[in-house]
Amino acid sequence: MKFYHILKSAHSGWRYLVLILLVVAIVTAIAGWLGKKPYTEGNRKLNVFTLIFVHIQILFGLVLYFVSPLVEAGIRYWKMEHIAMMIFAAILVTVGNARSKRVEDPSGKHRTIALYFGLGLIVIIASIIQMTMADPSRSFFGVS
Numbered sequence: 001m002k003f004y005h006i007l008k009s010a011h012s013g014w015r016y017l018v019l020i021l022l023v024v025a026i027v028t029a030i031a032g033w034l035g036k037k038p039y040t041e042g043n044r045k046l047n048v049f050t051l052i053f054v055h056i057q058i059l060f061g062l063v064l065y066f067v068s069p070l071v072e073a074g075i076r077y078w079k080m081e082h083i084a085m086m087i088f089a090a091i092l093v094t095v096g097n098a099r100s101k102r103v104e105d106p107s108g109k110h111r112t113i114a115l116y117f118g119l120g121l122i123v124i125i126a127s128i129i130q131m132t133m134a135d136p137s138r139s140f141f142g143v144s
C-alpha cells in the first residue's frame with residue numbers, strides 16, 4: 001500500500017472522530033449554557049481534545065494536499081475550496097477554544113464553545129456536502 005493510500009484512508013476515517021467530537025462538545029456546551037451549569041475540568045478537556053483532533057485532521061490534509069493526484073489534476077474543489085473551508089472551520093474551533101478561556105463566567109464559556117464550534121461544524125458539513133456535489137462518486141458517509 002502506497003503512502004498516499006494510507007494517508008487518504010486516515011484522513012477519510014478521521015473525519016468521523018472529528019464530527020463525533022464536535023457534536024458531543026457542542027451538545028455539552030449548549031446543555032451547560034442553557035442549563036447554567038458550571039464549566040468543569042471535564043468540559044475543558046473535551047474541548048481541547050476536540051481541538052487537537054481537528055488539528056490532526058488538518059495535518060493529514062496538508063500532507064495529502066501535496067501527494068493527492070486530485071490536487072495535481074487541478075480540480076477546483078480539491079485545490080481551493082476544500083482546503084479553504086476546512087482551514088476556516090479549524091480557525092473557528094481554535095478561536096472558540098481560546099476565547100472560552102478568557103471569558104470569566106461559566107455560562108459565557110459554554111456559549112462561546114457552542115457558537116464557535118457550532119459554526120465550525122456547519123462549515124465542515126457544508127464543505128463535505130459540496131464535495132459530494134463536486135464529485136458524485138463520493139458520499140458523505142463513505143470511507144475511501
Ligand code: HEM
Binds near residue numbers: 012063090124144
Ligand atoms: C476538519 C478538516 C477536514 C475535514 C473534516 C476533511 C474531510 C475530508 C473528507 C471527508 C475527504 C474525502 C474522503 C473520502 O472521500 O473518503 C477529504 C479528502 C481530502 N482532503 Fe480533507 N478534510 C479536512 C481538512 C483538509 C485540509 C486542511 C486539506 C488540505 C490542506 C485537505 C485535503 C484533502 C485532500 C487533498 C483530499 C482528497 C484526497 C484524495 O482522494 O486524493 N483536507 N477530506
